[in-house]
Amino acid sequence: MKRGKGMKFVGDSRVTADKKKFIPKDYSEFPGRTEAFWPNYLLKEWLVGAVFIIGFLCLTIAHPAPLEKMADPTDTSYLPLPDWYFLFLYQLLKYKFASAQFFVLGAIVIPGLAFGGLLLAPFLDRGKERRPHKRPIATGLMILSFIAVFWLTYEASAHVDWEEKAENNKPELPDDQPTVEIDESDPGYALYEENSCINCHGGDLTGGGAAPGLIGMEHGVDEIKDIAVNGVGQMPADQFQGTEEELQQLADFIVSVNEQAAEEE
Template identity: 85%
Template sequence: MKRGKGMKFVGDSRVTADKQKFIPKDYSEYPGRTEAFWPNYLLKEWLVGAVFLVGFLCLTIAHPAPLEKMADPTDTSYLPLPDWYFLFLYQLLKYKFASAEFFVLGAIVIPGLAFGALFLAPFLDRGEERRPHKRPIATGLMLLAFVAVFWLTYEAAAHVDWEEKAENNQPEWPDDQVAIDIDESDPAFALYEENSCLNCHGGDLSGGAAAPSLIGIDLDAEEIKDIAVNGIGEMPADQFQGSDEELDQLAEFIVSVNEQAEAEE
């Protein structure tokens, strides 16, 4: 029989193949600490992130975000502000080169380039160095982003009187409010709206940041008419533009609303 003919190879599954245990790559040729990314380095990153996350959660529980009053579309003096982590974008849109006809540049192009640069930083700088001064592209982009966000946030927050804003926007709990059914079909309500009373005092006469509430006032019809014509405090004179009969009708309307509020209390 010739060599190789008729020879059969039989495999036995009971024989285990020699397998080497997981051995981290030798990082001695790289500067810095020599350790494997998985699981050594990544586990440390997760632990640090968990500590910051728990700290942030404890902070939100100890100092919860304050509530504001219910949204009033008729309150033209209300200054809407984004959350603190978007204040830098809010400030960016105040500059001439990023607002008005250049709104697209400030709202889409500049933020898109900024976040795109941060996203591409690991791909633009693929060096093996781990020291910041040896990676100028990635370090420069991160420092530029940090300084820009910090400065824009500071500029946006510095021009807001936070104590006054919180005072003017305190929440009104349902238990403390009296539900008043305003008859908007009443001709007097049309006078209330036409003379810009609604813009300051609100559709339900509950007032706002620009004007006090007209509910719960201890004034009669004559006093209300005098204020509507001559003004009071920050309210200028000649706010009412109409006939004497319409002025009487408006004053009686406000008095009737207050009488309804007293009856429901």
């Protein structure tokens, strides 16, 4: 059989005849000035990013972020602050041109333009020069952005006593309390819910951010009834709304839970 006999050659009009396989340019004539994006330049970027991420992870393990206590909406002395990497935006919203009726400008427009410009920078700046002094606009904007972020972050944090803030907002660890199984079918528990006791003291009577727990108390039935009606400490009076019989059921329920907790200790 002759070579090629019985074979047919088909052409595809979608493939141009002069199409050549992509081959990176030879940059040996320009050492140190430019290089192929793939894989040379991109590999360097990945290596630098990996070193940064590993270093950052080691830093967070060695110095973990401190936790604060449970949020308390009744604490008017608490100074809420965002995380450190958002402090510059927090400071920006303090200025007149970015607050009050101009809040949208400071919260959305200015950050949107800044981060949008950063995202679109490779598409907007298509110059062939890579030296900073040959790209005055891009270099100037970068330096201005760095100065603005560092200055705003400093201004936001300079007036805060961080040691005092950390000391005043240490987490309040719950007391070691025995686990008590709450009988939710008890009539006293229904009254506990109806009178909004559950909102402050919790569904399991262990307390919450606004009130202490009811487990471990040494109060008797009469004392609990008096507190439910007349209040105590930060708890206002007239919290209980019901009959004397219902008040008795509520007090008996709380006492029974404490008796069960005492038995399990």
